[in-house]
Amino acid sequence: MFADRAKIIIRSGKGGDGHVSFRRELYVPNGGPDGGDGGRGGDVIFEVDEGLNTLYEYRHRRKFKAQDGEEGGKRRCHGKDGGDIVLKVPEGTIVREAESGKVIADMSGDNRRQIILKGGRGGAGNQHFATATMQVPKYAQPGQPAQELEVLLELKVIADVGLVGFPNVGKSTLLSRVTNAQPKIANYHFTTLTPNLGVVDLDGGNGFVIADIPGLIEGASEGVGLGHEFLCHIERTRVLIHMVDAASTEGRDPIADIYAINKELKAYNEEIASRPQVIAANKIDALGDDMDSIELLKEEFEPQGIRVFPISAVAGQGLKELLYYVRELLDASPQEAIVFEQEYFPEEELVYENLPYTVTKSEEEEGVYIVEGPRIEKMLGYTNLDSEKGFAFFQNFLKNTGILDELEEAGIQEGDTVRMYGLAFDYYR
Secondary structure (H helix, E strand, O other), X not given: OOOOEEEXXXXXXXXXXXXXXXXXXXXXXXXXXXXXXXXXXXXXXXXXXXXXXXXXXXXXXXXXXXXXXXXXXXXXXXXXXXXXXXXXXXOOEEEEEOOOOXXXXXXXXXXXXEEEEOOOOOOOOXXXXXXXXXXXXXXXXXXXXXXXXXXXXXXXXXXXXXXXOOOOOOHHHHHHHHOOOOOOOOOOOOOOOOOEEEEEOOHHXXXXXXXXXXXXXXXXXXXXXXXXXXXXXXXXXOEEEEEEEOOOOOOOOHHHHHHHXXXXXXXXXXXXXXXXXXXXXXXXXXXXXXXXXXXXXXXXXXXXXXXXXXXXXXXXXXXXXXXXXXXXXXXXXXXXXXXXXXXXXXXXXXXXXXXXXXXXEOOOOOOEEEEEOHHHHHHHHOOOOOOHHHHHHHHHHHHHOOHHHHHHHOOOOOOOEEEEOOEEEEXXX
């Protein structure tokens, strides 16, 4: 069964908690802290699988979770890292944040593997918290929490050329004649229900990939019928072939059909409607010597820069001329693959969730202020403070969340220390 959409929930692994323990050896009654660090939680990774062409597997299962990291142990033992979960998808899959619809990843082109959600960092054991004034720390850092996100998977086929037209105009027949595809062909009055792809081989190895987009109907851009589900497959194509029934065997007006389809394309995405087009006037074998409909099509569209090619998909007539002209259009169009840019960054978006935090002055140590809470844990877990960019992000976080203002209200002075889960910073305005 073909499936080009699926909505799933993904969750990375929680970081393992740091451990609290102390050395207990013969003749060492008061050994120092030796609690080990927790293991890192597993990542959620999407990866392109060349053998897949559908999202069917994600229709039966909704939740996918990476492994949690293990807790640290005694004697400085590090907890085991949680295993990653790798979700295989067909090339051309778009991963979107479900609520906003923003793009997280486009699994096409050079992007074959991408980490979507990072696992939580393991917490530090109490061995890290011993200081000159606190030699017996009885606390450890908890593991960073997991990230969870509902995502929409949307498959947009990878093809150079899109073959569009109303149902029963001969698109499947054309595809079977010019490519290695084997679509089901019959006198359907509705439409093919799945996109079919095939490779057109031309002399010199200069071929291209063509996709038979399921038949469009008026109102498709507004979601009538299966319109939106089919229109999305046109988005990556660089050239469009409009196929019409030049013989009007079912009473349709080929000129009106082309305008109707272009209207739907424009309503869905104006940029798609502006791409190079060519008209394949099919079923000329049924016209006999009366070629008036072909002349009318040429008079209407060729002044607009859209060439008309009379063909017979059944007899193979006129196909060579059509395909070589399509190759010329492809050569003249931008060669860059159409890739959807990332709009949603889970690592940053999920940090700013509305989670609580507290700012308190230490009662045990002079000039020390402690900032704690789930929001701080999450921010520290997904920020690399060793990098310049990460530290700048950390500073902006403190400012934008009002933490700096609260520290000043609590009486912090320059040179005082701010502690956050085992990390210590000197405060300067």
